[in-house]
Amino acid sequence: MKHELPFQGDWAPLGARLRTAESFHSPGEGPLSIVGTMIEKGTELPTKPSEKKRVRFHSVEVREYTQCLGDNPSCSVGPPISLDWNYHPHPESYALEDYEDHWRCKKGESGFRRSEENRIRLLLSLGYNYQDLLRADVEKTRDQLQRMSTAGMEITFKEVNDIFLNIRRKYLMKIQSEDDSEVIVSSAQA
Structure with a gap:
């Protein structure tokens, strides 16, 4: 499922310039790096403000x-x-x-x-x-x-x-x- 994240234009503040999760990887790749955080492939992004965001790191390069x-x-x-x-x-x-x-x-x-x-x-x-x-x-x-x-x-x-x-x-x-x-x-x- 493709999740559009806010602030996709050049007008957005630096920390808020995000793209869709799919745009950061090719098929078969592992974790995705988006603005300093790691998101596992297939992880659902929170849709409600009350949901807690979780970040997991599995490997280090x-x-x-x-x-x-x-x-x-x-x-x-x-x-x-x-x-x-x-x-x-x-x-x-x-x-x-x-x-x-x-x-x-x-x-x-x-x-x-x-x-x-x-x-x-x-x-x-x-x-x-x-x-x-x-x-x-x-x-x-x-x-x-x-x-x-x-x-x-x-x-x-x-x-x-x-x-x-x-x-x-x-x-x-x-x-x-x-x-x-x-x-x-x-x-x-x-």
Whole structure:
């Protein structure tokens, strides 16, 4: 049975732009995605305002993205990692219960956090060098200091200078051992 939903034109508010349920799938497909909710094929849409709407999720599709050097200032120590725009073209599908059980265990083990050494190893394996890591760490720290200043926290020039010198020292020996011809000294000094 075909159910027409309200607000089918371009004039409708963004959240209300819905189409007919049949327009979202081809024969033989599973659940339908309509404005962020899942509706099972064959599910009757409520016709009376008093009827409660139910949403059921049966599976989860996971798209894997590559990781890259990030700029997130909430990373406390070392270079931050972000998701890149590139992704694996074939998402994997899991039963919802299996997916939740798997990630509940993973989250309990580590909380999805990576140590500074682990992030550095990962970024080096992705093709970044220590100069890239130094640059990202300096930019992240600069953003953190700007946030602290905006929040009204006072930091002395000596404290700021010590912070940047420590970051520079952390990477300087590694940069020299890579035989890089340029060392970014000016970017490490605020």
